[in-house]
Amino acid sequence: MVNGNPIIEGFIEAIELIITLDPQVVEITIRSLYVSLTATFFAALIALPLGALIYFYEFRGKHAVVSTLQTLYALPTVIVGLVIFLLLSNVGPFGFLRFLYTPGGMIVAQTVLIIPLLMGLTVSALSGIDRDKRYTITALGASRLQTVMTIIAEARFAVMSGVLLGFGRAIAEVGTVMIVGGNIRGATRVLTTAIALNTSMANYSLSIALGIILLAVALGVNIALSLVQRR
Amino acid sequence: MTVIEAHNIRKSYGSLEVLHDVDLSVEEGEILALIGPSGSGKSTLLRLLDLIEPANAGELSVFGVDTVADHGTWLDLRRRMGMLFQRPIVFNSSVYDNVAMGLRYRRAPGDNIDRKVKEALEAVGLSRYIKSRAIDLSGGEQQRVALSRVLVTDPEILFLDEPTANLDPTSTATIEAIVTRLNREADMTVLISTHDLAQGQRLADRVGVMIEGTIAQTGPSREIFREPKNQQIARFVGVQNIIPARVVSRRGDFTVVEAREKEILSATPPPADEVKMVIRGEDISLHRRKPGYEEAENLFPATVTAIEPTAPFVNVTVRCGCDLVALVTARRAEALGLHEGMEVWVSLQAKAVHLIPRKGA
Amino acid sequence: MKTNATHLTAGIVAILLIFALSVGCTETAPGENETPGAGATTAPAGGGDILRIATTTSLENTGLLAELERVYEGETGMDLQFIAQGTGQSIDSGRRGDVDLVLVHAPDLEQQFIDDGFGINPRCIAYNYYIIVGPESDPAGIANMTPVEAFRTIYLAGTNDTQGVAFVSRGDNSGTHTQEQVLWEEAGYDYDGEILNAGGWYVEAGKGMGDTLILANEQQAYTLSDEGTYLSFADRLDLVPVVAEGAELMNRYSAIAVNPEEHPGVNAEGAADFINWLTTNETKQMIGEFGTEEFGKPLFTPLYAPECTEPPFNCTCAEPVTA
Numbered sequence: 084m085v086n087g088n089p090i091i092e093g094f095i096e097a098i099e100l101i102i103t104l105d106p107q108v109v110e111i112t113i114r115s116l117y118v119s120l121t122a123t124f125f126a127a128l129i130a131l132p133l134g135a136l137i138y139f140y141e142f143r144g145k146h147a148v149v150s151t152l153q154t155l156y157a158l159p160t161v162i163v164g165l166v167i168f169l170l171l172s173n174v175g176p177f178g179f180l181r182f183l184y185t186p187g188g189m190i191v192a193q194t195v196l197i198i199p200l201l202m203g204l205t206v207s208a209l210s211g212i213d214r215d216k217r218y219t220i221t222a223l224g225a226s227r228l229q230t231v232m233t234i235i236a237e238a239r240f241a242v243m244s245g246v247l248l249g250f251g252r253a254i255a256e257v258g259t260v261m262i263v264g265g266n267i268r269g270a271t272r273v274l275t276t277a278i279a280l281n282t283s284m285a286n287y288s289l290s291i292a293l294g295i296i297l298l299a300v301a302l303g304v305n306i307a308l309s310l311v312q313r314r
Numbered sequence: 315m316t317v318i319e320a321h322n323i324r325k326s327y328g329s330l331e332v333l334h335d336v337d338l339s340v341e342e343g344e345i346l347a348l349i350g351p352s353g354s355g356k357s358t359l360l361r362l363l364d365l366i367e368p369a370n371a372g373e374l375s376v377f378g379v380d381t382v383a384d385h386g387t388w389l390d391l392r393r394r395m396g397m398l399f400q401r402p403i404v405f406n407s408s409v410y411d412n413v414a415m416g417l418r419y420r421r422a423p424g425d426n427i428d429r430k431v432k433e434a435l436e437a438v439g440l441s442r443y444i445k446s447r448a449i450d451l452s453g454g455e456q457q458r459v460a461l462s463r464v465l466v467t468d469p470e471i472l473f474l475d476e477p478t479a480n481l482d483p484t485s486t487a488t489i490e491a492i493v494t495r496l497n498r499e500a501d502m503t504v505l506i507s508t509h510d511l512a513q514g515q516r517l518a519d520r521v522g523v524m525i526e527g528t529i530a531q532t533g534p535s536r537e538i539f540r541e542p543k544n545q546q547i548a549r550f551v552g553v554q555n556i557i558p559a560r561v562v563s564r565r566g567d568f569t570v571v572e573a574r575e576k577e578i579l580s581a582t583p584p585p586a587d588e589v590k591m592v593i594r595g596e597d598i599s600l601h602r603r604k605p606g607y608e609e610a611e612n613l614f615p616a617t618v619t620a621i622e623p624t625a626p627f628v629n630v631t632v633r634c635g636c637d638l639v640a641l642v643t644a645r646r647a648e649a650l651g652l653h654e655g656m657e658v659w660v661s662l663q664a665k666a667v668h669l670i671p672r673k674g675a
Numbered sequence: 676m677k678t679n680a681t682h683l684t685a686g687i688v689a690i691l692l693i694f695a696l697s698v699g700c701t702e703t704a705p706g707e708n709e710t711p712g713a714g715a716t717t718a719p720a721g722g723g724d725i726l727r728i729a730t731t732t733s734l735e736n737t738g739l740l741a742e743l744e745r746v747y748e749g750e751t752g753m754d755l756q757f758i759a760q761g762t763g764q765s766i767d768s769g770r771r772g773d774v775d776l777v778l779v780h781a782p783d784l785e786q787q788f789i790d791d792g793f794g795i796n797p798r799c800i801a802y803n804y805y806i807i808v809g810p811e812s813d814p815a816g817i818a819n820m821t822p823v824e825a826f827r828t829i830y831l832a833g834t835n836d837t838q839g840v841a842f843v844s845r846g847d848n849s850g851t852h853t854q855e856q857v858l859w860e861e862a863g864y865d866y867d868g869e870i871l872n873a874g875g876w877y878v879e880a881g882k883g884m885g886d887t888l889i890l891a892n893e894q895q896a897y898t899l900s901d902e903g904t905y906l907s908f909a910d911r912l913d914l915v916p917v918v919a920e921g922a923e924l925m926n927r928y929s930a931i932a933v934n935p936e937e938h939p940g941v942n943a944e945g946a947a948d949f950i951n952w953l954t955t956n957e958t959k960q961m962i963g964e965f966g967t968e969e970f971g972k973p974l975f976t977p978l979y980a981p982e983c984t985e986p987p988f989n990c991t992c993a994e995p996v997t998a
Contacts, residue, residue: 089911172771172773173771173772173773173938173940174771174772178772178940179940181940183773184727184756184758184773184774265756265758265760266758266759267727267756267757267758268741268744268756268757269744269754269756270725270754270756271756280735280759283732283736283882283883283885283886283889284736284885284908285885285889285908285911
């Protein structure tokens with residue numbers, strides 16, 4: 084890299100790293116997927132029922148709750164990182180879990196980060212079932228519970244899109260995982276933090292390789308999204 | 315037996331009042347058509363009667379059960395009824411699963427569901443699509459899926475909310491035929507809303523006209539068409555001639571009214587002094603010369619002032635003191651050699667001249 | 676209302692699952708002491724303990740840590756986890772007990788850490804020098820000055836708006852930043868009052884050493900860097916060392932364990948073992964040779980007794996520690 088364009092050379096080396104399945108690249112990619120998929124799973128487990136609850140039950144301030152959720156879609160990752168860091172730190176209320184600087188802590192942080200998004204998108208997915216369909220379900224003799232289950236089943240692809248979007252946000256964010264995970268090599272280093280670190284070390288080829296993978300994951304999510312939305 | 319009895323039903327959405335003072339009773343086994351312009355509250359009324367949503371006020375009993383006092387009975391009552399909506403609605407699953415929905419809600423046994431679904435799809439001619447995704451079907455096919463989905467639940471009362479408004483003539487005919495057959499064979503009570511007067515006339519034993527959120531008139535379709543209660547109903551049922559007149563005397567069984575100094579006999583007893591004559595265009599006959607023998611009580615000469623083709627008929631406007639619009643077939647117009655300025659004779663039975671009070675019309 | 680209960684139950688189950696997972700994670704790390712676990716993906720095969728070390732970006736960026744980790748993990752099976760944070764933040768992590776050991780280079784902050792009772796068993800490991808790097812043209816003309824003179828000259832040139840003079844500070848409360856502040860104070864300026872508000876020529880990067888060097892390189896500015904990081908980045912930089920002589924520029928790295936009496940959860944035994952390993956002659960030799968092959972000269976000079984107990988080092992570097 085002494086001579087020549089570091090970007091072009093970086094690209095060439097990056098491609099080599101990917102093709103040869105460089106262990107470091109593979110390990111970081113797997114960890115990234117593991118952390119964000121797990122976080123998405125738990126977030127969905129919490130957010131989907133809560134979102135459904137908000138949609139199906141009328142209560143005072145429902146509108147405010149929904150718009151708050153929509154505001155929280157753009158919840159700054161570093162703020163979530165900071166809050167979770169303070170909660171999980173050894174002197175914080177959940178310090179006893181010894182969760183700071185572990186993938187578990189990162190999963191918690193990303194879960195918290197995308198719960199509002201998943202809840203909000205669940206509410207809008209269910210709202211996407213139009214009035215006539217709801218009338219039809221009632222007219223067919225569905226009980227309250229059967230109505231709820233039918234609407235959820237009918238909105239399943241829209242809900243799935245929301246979950247995919249949540250995963251996309253989780254895997255692409257750097258703020259919480261950097262603060263809560265600590266970017267420990269071999270333990271909590273994921274695609275985004277590794278890119279940040281390697282760029283700061285002017286180690287562009289590894290950054291580019293990881294960047295390509297991150298883009299590929301994002302592209303994969305988008306392809307999955309469009310497949311789901313076409314249904 | 316009366317299956318639906320509604321009194322003083324009122325329904326608002328926010329500040330928008332959609333229904334008021336609705337009184338209606340439906341007899342078991344009849345077909346009742348609700349006709350009325352868009353936005354007159356037909357769909358809302360059907361939803362209230364099907365217990366999909368509650369009214370704001372009024373009394374409603376279904377199958378003899380007071381539904382206002384006890385909401386706990388709603389699900390059971392609703393499961394004895396079925397409703398088909400204007401827009402074809404199918405769910406994102408197979409045609410089979412779509413049709414099975416109502417039976418599954420009722421926890422019917424699996425083999426029973428299977429048999430009924432297959433029979434129902436057979437009946438609407440969609441057996442070959444049983445495994446297809448319902449949303450891939452055409453609008454007409456989707457509506458037939460929706461109909462079979464309702465019919466497999468064997469409803470005692472079937473509500474049809476403008477069921478053929480968006481459909482091609484073939485699908486419309488299929489659905490009308492099925493509804494008529496079910497009414498005759500299974501004695502199913504049917505409430506159909508439609509803005510298609512002909513459909514209402516074709517299917518229904520009895521017609522209710524909805525105007526601006528209430529039922530303005532109910533009765534056999536002949537009565538609605540010939541003897542509308544007021545001007546709005548007259549307009550809606552397509553009466554061409556609504557002419558202000560004044561009652562001058564009685565002559566035998568007839569009422570003599572005067573419009574622009576022309577006396578006309580009507581078979582309607584005078585409802586008021588100031589009236590309007592309601593005369594359907596097809597009841598007015600035109601002749602080239604004075605008929606030698608004419609049963610019609612009203613016979614007078616007139617001048618043709620306008621000829622407007624509305625295939626296969628022709629609207630002919632004649633002046634005879636007041637303007638009258640007559641509806642004649644294109645063939646007859648040709649036979650008469652009608653042209654503007656032509657002198658003709660008009661004959662009109664007193665029975666065809668219906669009188670309504672002028673005020674409040 | 677039946678559904679209400681269903682959904683609530685689902686939510687509660689989800690939360691319980693998360694807690695179950697967290698407990699599961701904690702328990703995957705075997706051992707007597709309560710070691711923070713990291714789940715199946717992080718525990719090395721054979722299931723050794725984990726030792727968390729908060730350290731400085733300047734050490735991380737040189738690649739020395741990766742080398743130490745590789746050798747130590749190979750020898751002992753212990754899982755070393757380095758969290759690169761800058762010295763100030765690293766010591767704070769130690770104070771909170773979020774890590775087991777700190778590896779830092781700011782003697783004043785270190786002493787405070789020990790005096791407050793949070794740090795124990797400090798051992799100095801190695802040193803190198805800070806250098807003032809800048810553009811080859813040296814627009815402020817500081818070559819061959821002492822570090823304090825050089826800082827004073829940069830200040831004057833900067834406040835006079837001399838063309839091309841700028842200084843990039845780490846600005847992140849790291850060891851290097853602390854050292855920079857010491858130099859400004861020795862040059863006669865009040866850091867908070869005079870330097871921070873000195874004008875546009877004084878740039879605070881708020882980043883690690885590598886990023887700061889890259890930023891200074893982009894802006895053709897002066898900056899204070901540790902020698903090790905500079906050497907490991909030199910091939911990507913146009914900046915040259917301008918002032919490299921002077922006792923004030925000495926940069927000493929120490930390892931300090933976190934006091935288990937303050938934070939019973941820390942891996943005190945692992946910390947003691949690692950400090951003892953760092954102070955063996957073999958390790959010091961390895962540190963002393965690190966970088967020779969790549970940069971032509973070593974990045975660090977290991978400290979041996981009795982040299983380390985004398986000025987300017989005044990630290991302990993040989994006696995083994997016990998947990």
